[in-house]
Every structure is written in structure tokens, then in C-alpha cells.
Amino acid sequence: MSEKTYLQALNEALRQEMERDENVFILGEDVGQFGGCFGVTQGLFDQFGCDRVMDTPITESVIVGAATGAAACGLRPVAELMFVDFIGVSMDQLFNQAAKMRYMFGGKTTVPMTLRAPQGAGIGAAAQHSQCLESWFMNIPGLKVAIPSTPYDAKGLLISAIRDDNPVVFLEHKMLYGVTGEVPDESYTIEIGKADIKREGSDVTIVATSQMVYAALEAAEKLKADGINAEVVDPRCVLPLDKETILESVKKTHALVVVHEAVQFSGPGAEIAAIVAEEAIDYLDAPIKRVGAPFCPVPFSPPLEQHYIPGVKNIIEAVKSIR
Amino acid sequence: MALSKKTLINMYETMNKIRLFELRLQELFAASEIPGFVHLYLGEEAVATGACAALTDNDMITSTHRGHGHLLAKGGDLKLMMAEIFGKKTGYCKGKGGSMHIADLDLGILGANGIVGGGGPLAAGAALAAKYRKNNDVAMCFFGDGASNQGTTQESLNLASAWKLPLVFVNENNGYGISCPQCKSMAVVDIADRAAAYDMPGVVVDGNDVLAVYEAISEAVKRARKGEGPSLVECKTYRWRGHFEGDACTYRCVEELEEWKAKDPIPRFESKLIENKTFTKDEAEKIKAQIEKAVDEAVVYAKESPMPSASALMDDVYA
Ligand SMILES: Cc1ncc(C[n+]2csc(CCOP(=O)(O)OP(=O)(O)O)c2C)c(N)n1
Numbered sequence: 001m002s003e004k005t006y007l008q009a010l011n012e013a014l015r016q017e018m019e020r021d022e023n024v025f026i027l028g029e030d031v032g033q034f035g036g037c038f039g040v041t042q043g044l045f046d047q048f049g050c051d052r053v054m055d056t057p058i059t060e061s062v063i064v065g066a067a068t069g070a071a072a073c074g075l076r077p078v079a080e081l082m083f084v085d086f087i088g089v090s091m092d093q094l095f096n097q098a099a100k101m102r103y104m105f106g107g108k109t110t111v112p113m114t115l116r117a118p119q120g121a122g123i124g125a126a127a128q129h130s131q132c133l134e135s136w137f138m139n140i141p142g143l144k145v146a147i148p149s150t151p152y153d154a155k156g157l158l159i160s161a162i163r164d165d166n167p168v169v170f171l172e173h174k175m176l177y178g179v180t181g182e183v184p185d186e187s188y189t190i191e192i193g194k195a196d197i198k199r200e201g202s203d204v205t206i207v208a209t210s211q212m213v214y215a216a217l218e219a220a221e222k223l224k225a226d227g228i229n230a231e232v233v234d235p236r237c238v239l240p241l242d243k244e245t246i247l248e249s250v251k252k253t254h255a256l257v258v259v260h261e262a263v264q265f266s267g268p269g270a271e272i273a274a275i276v277a278e279e280a281i282d283y284l285d286a287p288i289k290r291v292g293a294p295f296c297p298v299p300f301s302p303p304l305e306q307h308y309i310p311g312v313k314n315i316i317e318a319v320k321s322i323r
Numbered sequence: 324m325a326l327s328k329k330t331l332i333n334m335y336e337t338m339n340k341i342r343l344f345e346l347r348l349q350e351l352f353a354a355s356e357i358p359g360f361v362h363l364y365l366g367e368e369a370v371a372t373g374a375c376a377a378l379t380d381n382d383m384i385t386s387t388h389r390g391h392g393h394l395l396a397k398g399g400d401l402k403l404m405m406a407e408i409f410g411k412k413t414g415y416c417k418g419k420g421g422s423m424h425i426a427d428l429d430l431g432i433l434g435a436n437g438i439v440g441g442g443g444p445l446a447a448g449a450a451l452a453a454k455y456r457k458n459n460d461v462a463m464c465f466f467g468d469g470a471s472n473q474g475t476t477q478e479s480l481n482l483a484s485a486w487k488l489p490l491v492f493v494n495e496n497n498g499y500g501i502s503c504p505q506c507k508s509m510a511v512v513d514i515a516d517r518a519a520a521y522d523m524p525g526v527v528v529d530g531n532d533v534l535a536v537y538e539a540i541s542e543a544v545k546r547a548r549k550g551e552g553p554s555l556v557e558c559k560t561y562r563w564r565g566h567f568e569g570d571a572c573t574y575r576c577v578e579e580l581e582e583w584k585a586k587d588p589i590p591r592f593e594s595k596l597i598e599n600k601t602f603t604k605d606e607a608e609k610i611k612a613q614i615e616k617a618v619d620e621a622v623v624y625a626k627e628s629p630m631p632s633a634s635a636l637m638d639d640v641y642a
Contacts (some may be wrong), residue, residue, distance in 0.1 A: 128437030300421030
């Protein structure tokens, strides 16, 4: 066990899976010698060569589609999108091809493809490079969607994603690459679709994803001063969604706040709130609150961008409005 | 082609405007004064300058993530651009867009673009609008060698040709898409060869020779205005800086860069103009000094401008 960054954890997951299984290979733009736009594939080209770490042209449709085709033929590709925002270019290959192939073919094939993509605001990258798009993917039967917050979760979930026989969209947050945490050196897996309780509490459940887990934890510490003991649940995957852990937590705390950086309207929080309303409304003694990004594209100017990203303050306000 | 003295001097001014603007951005970025990404156009000034010199204010262009050069060549305002790159309220897009999304529809600038290959379909739309209105305008799509591999680019070439749209595709072949050299991303040597697949003219020009660019593109523009359809002009050039500021640029060798720096489009054009007595060396220096001053003023303007206020966040999402 040692302290590693989120980025190192991802790199280690890729390296160990490539060492273990020669069917695993990487493709994407500038993933080779360059090491990936954010450095996640650094060093892999030197170790595995250009036959297993493939620089593609700038052609997202083919990156996603070729990964899908190769996966249907038995390989385990890990494709990288430089920014999740570029998924639009390749969306057909993801939602009409990768996600539906097994079903449409009557179960005749599996599509063990992993699509890694960084998302999120915070680096002044403006509207076309800063979105959180998990709610798009959550609406596509056939996909799985992982969205890890910690270095530990990042490594274990990426290994599971690579070994999964379904297409998995693996969403990394740019602002998390430098975050450190304890990560075992050896290979390990985390079940896809299993939530993690990041902080135990009794008075309110805060379900938070990705970068927002840290904001929720900070908010929970501050709420302690007001005598509110918050539980922070990190779903780690939004598809499948671990509704049991969320429901259990809500049944214990009797209140729910859902937090994500994706746009609040029709965001992942809407689904979580609906599930809790449908299945545990009798346990709630306050309305469900959601904290998400406002319904606008991500602005460029740094003060506006900071205003856009939901923060500790918004979470505290939401909790206090019901507790 | 006999060009008026005024046109030649305008071109010289534009190239220097781009050069000095970008050099200043390089310094400002290094000093952590500007947020976000900056992709500089240094070394490629002759392409935007020669290409836009063949257009009128009514003609539309679509630009790229490396857009400052195109925007300035199309008449973009130094102050408004600088303020936008600083994220200020007074910038072209009120600080909402930044370097990669600057637009000025009045000047025919349909926006820089953060999506590689995003401009082709938009340019096809601009050309379609011109054809629809029968106003004789043309559209121009700037795109890189990397962008030429996107389906969107190929689809735009096809549609423009099938519908004989008044569209000029200007490929800026600087040899790389981030770290990926052209030879690894496509089998053809000349991107212009792909024009054959769409039955349109495809020509290769020295992208560091502003007059050669101007001539080839003027031909293509003429053709488009006559209703004869699109053309593809490939301009061979080179970017001096890394893909973005901060890129260590270890994927290409210094010799290659030096070789291209020796083909710097600006002194090349300058000596030509001095030789044919368009201006004297002194006059050239004076032009540069004036631009330097204008860039200084743009920086002051940008620095002194206010940031947008939080209340602006939800403005302009809908009309
Ligand atoms: C759809 C999409 N894919 C990838 C990127 C990331 N990206 C930005 S610029 C670039 C390289 C573009 O190369 P080229 O078109 O040759 O233009 P150049 O940078 O050389 O001017 C890449 C891959 C992007 N912005 N959009």
C-alpha cells in the first residue's frame, strides 16, 4: 500500500491489466509516446510498444467504433477520449452500436470495451471542454458507467471495467488527477455498481459523485459544528446504480441531498431522487434536495466558472434547508 | 497577380499583427496572466493572411482551436480579442467563450471552435445560406491536417461538392495533430489529393508564402462565386510552438523547427516588398512599431477590464 495520485492509480490499473492479459490494448489520440493529454497512459508505450498502445488519427467515431468492433471479436480495448465532450462526434458508435450490439444480436456476442474520458469544469477549458455528461450515458441501456472519486476506487474500478464483458464508460474528473490517496500496489477489483459510504452519519444522506464527494465531505465536517451528522454515499457507478445502499442510508438518516457537477435539471440526481421518492418516501421527513450545475453551458471566465461549479456552500445550504 | 500597394501593405500589417499578438500571448501565458488553454498560431501567419485577403467582410469563415490568426486576418479587434482571452466582460463573448470560441458575426467570423472537425459542417451551412440567398458570398473553412481525418470534414467536402456550394476549404497542414505526425495519421502525402474523391480542385501551396496562398485561394474564391462549387487548398506550413502553451513538444526535433523558422513567412514577404519598392525598411519598422503599440493598448484594456459578474451566468442561454 502506498500513497498515489488518482492519475498514477489509473496508470497502474492499465499497466497491470496489460501485463495480465494480452488481449488488453489501448487506443486513442496522443496516448503513445505523448502519454495522453493528461498523462494517464504515460510510460505504457515504452513498456508495451506501438502494437498495444496505439495512436489514432483524430477520428472519435473510429476510435469508439473500432474499439467496439475489436471487442466484439474478443479483444479488450481501452479507448481514450481526450475529453468527454468529444463523445458527440462518436455518439452513434457508442449508443447505437456498442451499447445495443449484444442485445440486438440475441446475446451472440459480448462487447468488453472500456471507454475512458476525462470530464468536468475547473481548468478554464470553456464550454466545449468542461462538461459532465454522465446523465447522457445513464440513459443508454447496455452501457455501464463508472465515475470514481478516489485513487483507490479509480484503480479497482478501472480493472473491473476492463474485465467486464460490457461496454463501460469510465469517467475521470480532470480536477481529481492530482488527488492522492492510499492505493495497494497489487491488482484488485471493485464491483461495478457497488456504492461506497465515504463517511458514516445519522442525520442526512448526501449522495455525491466524483469531485463532489470531496465537497460533500468538507460540507459534512462543517455541518458537525451545527450538530448535523451527515452520511456521504459515493455511488462510484451511476449505471448500474446501487440503489440498495442509497435506500438503506436514507432509511437510517431520513433525509436526502444529492450532489453532482452535471447539470441539475434532468441530471443523475433526478433519477436518484425519483428512486428514493418511489421506494422510501415513508422514511423521509423532509423534501429531497438536489445540488447540481445550473442549466447553462460551462462559462470560460474563471470567476464565472467557479460560480458555475457546485460547492461546499451550496451543499451546506441544501442540508440546512431540510435539517 | 498585380496587387495594389495598399493590399500588399495590408497583408504585411496583418501578418505582423498576428505575430505580435501571439508573441505577447506567449509571454502573458508564461507569466500566468491568462487562464485556460492557448494554442498559438506563430509561424502560420501567411495562411490566414493570404486566405482572408481574398474575402470580403460579408464572406464567412469557420475557424479552429488555433483561431487567433484567422480572426485577426478577418478583421478581429485586438482589444476585444485580448479581453476575451483574459476572460473579461468586455471581451468578444463577454468572457463566456475564451480563446477557443471567439466569434464576430459582423466580420464574417462564425467562431473559433474547440471541436476538431467541427467547422466543416458549419461552413457548409454558411455556404448554403449564401447560395440560398443568391448573394454571391462565399464561405471558407480553415482546418488542420489532423481535422482532415474527421468524418465531419469529409462529409462537408462531399456535401459541398454534391451541392456545388460556394465554399473554400483551406487546409493548414502544419505536419502534426498534437503529437501525431501526419505520416502516422494518414497514408496520403498531400491532403489536397483527397479533393479528387469529391471531384473538386485540390491544390498544394507553400503556406509560408503569403502571395502564393493569396493567389491559390483567390482562384478558389472566384470559382465559388461563379457557382462552380468548392475547392480544397492545402497550405504547407509549420507551427513554431508546441500544440498548446506548456506543451514540452518532445515529439519533434529541433532541427525540423529550425528548418521551418528559416522559412519564416514574415521576413520573406518583407524583403520582397522592399525589393519591389512597396515600402522601405524604415517604413516596415514603423508599421511594426505601430502594431506593437496597439497590442500594448489591447493588453492594458484587457487587464483593466472587469471580470463578468456572477449574475451574468445564466444570460444568453436562450434568445
Ligand atoms: C473532436 C475533437 N477531438 C480531439 C480534440 C483535441 N484536439 C485539439 S486540437 C487537436 C489537434 C488538431 O490537429 P490539427 O487539426 O492538425 O490542427 P493543429 O493543431 O495542427 O493546428 C486535438 C487532437 C478536439 N479538440 N476535438
